[in-house]
Amino acid sequence: MSTITSRFATLLLSCAGMVSMTAVLGQGTPLAVELLPLGKDIGIAAGQTVTPAYEGWYRKEDGSLALSFGYYNRNTEEILDLPIGPGNRIIGAPDGEANQGQPTHFIPDRHWGVFTITVPADYQEQVVWHLENQGKTFHVPANLHTDYIIDAIVGDANGNFPPQLRFQEEGAMGHGPAGISAGPMQARVGEPLTLDVWASDDGNSSGLAAVFLANSPRKPPLNLTWFKHQGAGKVAFEDDTLSVPVTGGQATTTVSFDEPGDYVLRLRINEFGGPGMAGHAQCCWTNGFLQVSVSD
Numbered sequence: 589m590s591t592i593t594s595r596f597a598t599l600l601l602s603c604a605g606m607v608s609m610t611a612v613l614g615q616g617t618p619l620a621v622e623l624l625p626l627g628k629d630i631g632i633a634a635g636q637t638v639t640p641a642y643e644g645w646y647r648k649e650d651g652s653l654a655l656s657f658g659y660y661n662r663n664t665e666e667i668l669d670l671p672i673g674p675g676n677r678i679i680g681a682p683d684g685e686a687n688q689g690q691p692t693h694f695i696p697d698r699h700w701g702v703f704t705i706t707v708p709a710d711y712q713e714q715v716v717w718h719l720e721n722q723g724k725t726f727h728v729p730a731n732l733h734t735d736y737i738i739d740a741i742v743g744d745a746n747g748n749f750p751p752q753l754r755f756q757e758e759g760a761m762g763h764g765p766a767g768i769s770a771g772p773m774q775a776r777v778g779e780p781l782t783l784d785v786w787a788s789d790d791g792n793s794s795g796l797a798a799v800f801l802a803n804s805p806r807k808p809p810l811n812l813t814w815f816k817h818q819g820a821g822k823v824a825f826e827d828d829t830l831s832v833p834v835t836g837g838q839a840t841t842t843v844s845f846d847e848p849g850d851y852v853l854r855l856r857i858n859e860f861g862g863p864g865m866a867g868h869a870q871c872c873w874t875n876g877f878l879q880v881s882v883s884d
Contacts, residue, residue, distance in 0.1 A: 632662060633666065634666035635663070637721055637724055638670070638722075639719070640658075640717040640726055640728040641658045641659055641728060642655070642736075644737060645736055646739065647709070648766065652707065654704040654705070654765065655705045655730040656701045657690070657717050658698070658699050661694045661696045661697060664696055665696065666696070667695050667696070671820070672692060675719070676718070678690060679717075682706075689705070693817060693819070701765035703817075703877075706766070715729065716728065748790070749789075751787055751873065751874045752789065753785060753857055754785065755770040755785055769876075770876070772879040773880045775881070775883075777848055780826065781842060781880065783843055783878070785838070785839050786832075786836070786838050787839065788837070789836075789859060807835075809831040809832060810833075810858065812830040813829050817851075818852035821846045821847025821848075822845070823844075824846075825841055845882045849882055850880075850881055851879070854878075855877075856874070856876075857873055
């Protein structure tokens with residue numbers, strides 16, 4: 589299958605993961621890799637596709653809508669870099685097909701809610717993430733049906749809200765998939781740039797995590813993970829995984845770049861269990877996006 593046009597196909601990927609490779613081969617009919625068990629489960633290191641995924645939408649505080657997208661890189665080792673352009677673009681966005689904040693750097697595994705696109709509440713155009721790689725083309729459209737509502741901001745059934753993130757101690761706060769953006773910061777090739785963030789949470793959790801924490805005398809810390817999100821060169825973090833107390837704290841690391849250019853770094857803050865346990869609600873983590881302009 590060369591084109592995926594609905595979230596149903598994304599759900600099918602998860603369902604397919606429950607089918608053994610032996611059972612699939614036993615049918616005698618080869619299937620496209622997108623319909624096989626997840627790539628990491630069948631041990632394919634490279635050469636497999638990256639497919640976009642639509643996670644859902646939610647209403648922001650100003651009344652506009654945030655459309656949340658993620659992706660799945662089926663390879664266990666290969667990282668794909670797909671620059672913004674004809675092969676990595678957003679169709680139908682309010683301001684055209686310019687850079688909409690989608691990633692250009694795709695690391696292995698499934699990544700939920702990697703970026704959002706904001707549209708007016710009465711927006712009529714269909715927004716589609718178009719992604720080409722490994723000789724295949726994928727279209728994943730946003731869907732504003734109520735089945736796709738994300739209760740990330742208003743809290744889930746357990747009264748759980750996403751962690752709060754600031755790039756300045758007394759600065760603006762972001763939470764949920766849309767999170768908060770900052771920058772551009774200025775850096776030079778080969779010279780470490782210090783990154784400071786402040787994170788906190790309400791201390792609640794969801795699902796299995798809530799059951800576990802109800803019987804735990806201590807609240808586990810918030811986990812912070814830095815990613816390269818956009819940019820042509822290599823990015824090296826001194827420490828890409830940090831933690832702060834759930835009651836709040838500062839986390840500091842440094843980052844270095846090997847080429848000049850414009851970069852976007854993404855910071856993900858996870859509650860206990862991380863985004864994989866957040867599921868449809870996407871209640872339990874927050875994104876931060878930091879623009880960095882790197883010179884020679």
